[in-house]
Amino acid sequence: MAAGRLAGKVALVTGSGSGIGRGVARLFAREAARVAVVDVKPEGGTETVELIEKEDREAIFVQANVLNPAQMKAAVAQIVGTFGAIHILHNNAGGWQREAHDTVLEDSEEEWDRLTDLNLKSVYVVSREVLPHMIKQGGGAIVNTITINAFLTQPGTAAYSAAKAGAFQLTKAMALDYAKYHVRVNGIAPGEIHTPLWNSTYDNLPNSNEVKQSVLNRIPLGRFGEPEDVAFPALWLASDEARYITGQIITVDGGISAGVYP
Numbered sequence: 001m002a003a004g005r006l007a008g009k010v011a012l013v014t015g016s017g018s019g020i021g022r023g024v025a026r027l028f029a030r031e032a033a034r035v036a037v038v039d040v041k042p043e044g045g046t047e048t049v050e051l052i053e054k055e056d057r058e059a060i061f062v063q064a065n066v067l068n069p070a071q072m073k074a075a076v077a078q079i080v081g082t083f084g085a086i087h088i089l090h091n092n093a094g095g096w097q098r099e100a101h102d103t104v105l106e107d108s109e110e111e112w113d114r115l116t117d118l119n120l121k122s123v124y125v126v127s128r129e130v131l132p133h134m135i136k137q138g139g140g141a142i143v144n145t146i147t148i149n150a151f152l153t154q155p156g157t158a159a160y161s162a163a164k165a166g167a168f169q170l171t172k173a174m175a176l177d178y179a180k181y182h183v184r185v186n187g188i189a190p191g192e193i194h195t196p197l198w199n200s201t202y203d204n205l206p207n208s209n210e211v212k213q214s215v216l217n218r219i220p221l222g223r224f225g226e227p228e229d230v231a232f233p234a235l236w237l238a239s240d241e242a243r244y245i246t247g248q249i250i251t252v253d254g255g256i257s258a259g260v261y262p
């Protein structure tokens, strides 16, 4: 067995065909976990697996939509069939509306449902399939990707922020409900992280560079985050090093939320 902080573990990472999820999947694999890369898009997912295999680590791609219960049931069965267990679940798939028109008056009911389902219901849909396996095998670790918008929101992100605030509290509720089965449930709240989703949001704006600079001015550590900045705390929360920690959300935002003024 390869040496590493996750040696012997199997990890399922949703939305790992891109951005933060890819960074997490790659780091988990480097730390010797066998990784199930779950994504709705095959191109990104298979690319993540190739990147992991290039480093002589083990991963499989499983195409599934985190909002489709039947697909998730089949995906979890396939992963358990291949690797024998799931010790770590990272509920990471999610996203916002790039145009920042996510307001009560501008969101259609379909858009509201899409954003709340993607960022909140998906945690329920996927966890519901994985928890029975964790309970049966005597424990596990779940990490949910939330966002600082859950407690420090911004204009044009109404459904997204509300859903992630729900995921914040769902993390704590699940931690309480499943502690007796030795399943720990924690979350990560990223700030401004360079990912394809993040880039496309800013690139969509007419005054992209100006907006980026004003956001940058608010980050005490003086730079935007990278997927690896989120992956390292996720690794720690998923590992046995965090064995006495559950129901906690770690903010990974370069200090944005530490105070009101930069």
Ligand SMILES: NC(=O)c1ccc[n+]([C@@H]2O[C@H](COP(=O)([O-])OP(=O)(O)OC[C@H]3O[C@@H](n4cnc5c(N)ncnc54)[C@H](O)[C@@H]3O)[C@@H](O)[C@H]2O)c1
Pocket (backbone or CB within 6 Å): 014, 015, 016, 017, 018, 019, 020, 021, 038, 039, 040, 041, 044, 064, 065, 066, 067, 092, 093, 094, 095, 096, 118, 145, 146, 147, 148, 189, 190, 191, 192, 193, 194, 195, 196, 197, 198
């Ligand atoms: N990038 C940031 O600055 C930032 C900040 C805070 C929180 N987040 C959160 O981090 C997570 C990842 O964001 P990212 O920036 O890496 O985005 P990204 O778009 O780069 O990657 C998201 C991945 O999720 C996949 N995905 C989307 N919907 C899916 C579905 N229904 N089923 C399965 N897979 C699906 C996409 O195909 C994509 O590969 C999201 O939950 C997002 O809300 C990101």
